Amino acid sequence: MSIEAMTKIDNLKSWTSGVDIDWESVNQLRNIARLPILAGHVAVMPDVHLGKGATVGSVIPTKAAIIPAAVGVDIGCGMIALRTELKANDLPDSLARLRSRIEARVPVGFNHHDAPVNPLHDGLRGRGLVNAGKQLSARYDDLSIMERIGKFDHQRVSRQLGTLGGGNHFIELCLDESNDVWVMLHSGSRNIGKTIGECAIHMARKIAEAKETHLKDKDLAWLDEGTVEFNMYIEGLRWAQDYAAHNRALMMHAVLLALREEFGREVATFEGAINCHHNYANVEEHFGQQVWVTRKGAVSARNGELGIIPGSMGAKSYIVRGKGNEDAYCSCSHGAGRRLSRGAAKRAYTLADLEAQTAGVECRKDEGVLDEIPGAYKDIDTVMAAQTDLVEVVHALKQVMCIKG
Template identity: 35%
Template sequence: MENKRINGNDLIALGYKENHAMGVALKINKKRLGFSREQMLENFKNVLENPTSYLEDAIFKPLAEVLLKIDTIEAETIRLNDAPQVYSIFGKEHIEEGATKQMDVAMKLPVAVAGALMPDAHQGYGLPIGGVLATKNEVIPYGVGVDIGCRMALSIFDLPASYLEGHTGKLKDILMKNTRFGAGNGYLKHERIDHEVLDSSLFETDNFIRSLKDKAWTQLGSSGGGNHFVEFGVMDVDTADEVLGLEKGKYLALLTHSGSRGIGATIAGHYTKLAKEICKLPYEAQNLAYLDLDKAEGQAYWLAMNLAGDYASACHGVIHDKIRSALGAELLAKVENHHNFAWKELLNDEEVIVHRKGATPAGKGVLGIIPGSMATPGFLVRGKGEKRAIHSASHGAGRLMSRTQAIKTLSSMELKTILAANGVSLLGAGMDEAPMAYKDIHTVMASQTDLVDVVATFLPKIVRMADDGSRED
């Protein structure tokens, strides 16, 4: 009990309200600063009762200051609507309560127009992962997410699936030599390549964006940690598809998942901080702070977001080109789609800003890729343009357990058994990415038959990820 984390309910029991003072108190508590849990609670109680006496206290001064001006802060705070607007939930029985609570808050925003939760939804920051939110001319940096423009890219080659059987060693070698993974990782100066994205005029938007260009060059063609991957697998096309130009059959394919790397994270952090300074929302909604697209700050974020999206696409392009060249194969078809982005779209004949945080665009006829996990199928899909889903679908299976929980509870032996049963060779990755940490992809797909049609199935066979789930040595 001594080290049990102090949470909002503990502070409410002391008399705190769910406002900015609670947020400051919880930030102070994260440091704990040598106090026991009981001592910390006692201090919080005393500061609440007599904030003036703590104005010179090195630790509790920020909390005392906020408490003394809380009435002014709340008077300047934008009011949420009393009740959330109605929104659609797909696969509700498999979605955790934390995700729906976050979506409820988002749907109370005065700028919210419509929303939906995808069947892979789980709790995140601000908008839940798998959350789709349409707003009136306002963009929410945390509604887009930290990994701006994160995406899937699929290349289907003119090689049969049987190529995997006799060339496993070669394919592993190609992945190891032509990919680089992990948070913060990139390429040395003599290894870097040029790409037209680096010549984008958007890099000249302002000094902040200009300062990110060298990092962008360093990390071009690399992948992040966590659930990002580059993998060879079998593309099973059950029925010939004229749009893709593919005959029925099984092909060797390459599937990648990653985003805008360090520049996207830096842009997200910068503009989220700015949005919170400009848009004063209640404590429970502060991560949904938004920027007006008719104002300079909103326009600056919009340009930066689009640059990050272009950069993420370029990273995938570099990876796919390098691997195709090393493979010596011809490209039959390529499909790419992104999430963690905001689009200007029409909804009920009105232009809105659609945020898809961990959700795939699924407008009528739009192709997309919905992966499972390292040992379960992914699906090439065609959107049905379902209005209730705001023309969206899931972006994957969705996490069943947190990374910490997965690392603490899952068995490496069970992972090896599952990989062997599915004929998957794994290069890198941590237990936080084990298939058991994810929802059942078949259940997720069954929950969105109104949203997409399955065009083909992808079975991963050689999977490359960051060695420890975050970065490599």
């Protein structure tokens, strides 16, 4: 049975025409669609693939409750993109030096800054970033969920602001159809978001066990509005989402500094930057009711709203404008979506394959990023073709440099 046929039976609506979907993902979607807290149907995006707890590429409306594992442990993970004043012919023949400049300013993987970033030292939009950082710090001191988390390295929270992380997080230089140079990066709320998410998932599981709630997947346990645990989580969730957005802004600041150093002038301002989450939850109105909308690997695509849909290390990415499709809860995909798991990708491909698939891109081409090879992802053009009633393409981007942790 195709997913299109399956969705007529289950409480699902999909935008997956022409896209391969494995049955594990289908069954996971069915488990979500049968939850008693669901406030409508589950919307399935074309980049859908198996996730922990909830399926990546799903939009889940819930009434008076929220599923922490559906949001996930990289709370507020998302994208930021900015068009610069540079043209393709402004770039040097080799981008290796520029890549090194950026890597010197933005810690990747498990690394962090030795001290909190102070944007005032370098100008650009420093004052606004400093004020945003101060507000985050003050709110962090009052987070009630930290009482449940217990012992924690609080200094790490501020030192990880402005850092990339690993996995599928990246910083890229891209060219659009007019040969304008863009900066695009992907990251989230780092270790603190993970810690808040894991704590909330644990609380939800414990409550489900105490109530003897029957769940096909214990990760689908939820927190009910009005409970202490719900309030703790929502406060932490909103803070972590803001932390993630600020983290991306600080990295963009650092990349623009590296570009200024490389070209001897400022090449962009923050005006016009697109900064969007794709792992998050928010209260929204749909079909006449206020619901919690959890986008697990999905981007808000309200009518006229700009968003970012990245491909992979060797494929195109897109700046899009939402069409406000209500059946999709005004959402679109958050990327191409994985076709192979990380382990399967490492078994299926070689370093020679990685070299070939990332030809022309200044990037790592070693074992450490083999699981991020473009072939491990779905074809981005097929994914885009499946969601033409969700978004329209504003710019098509092709990366020329990619930094991964």
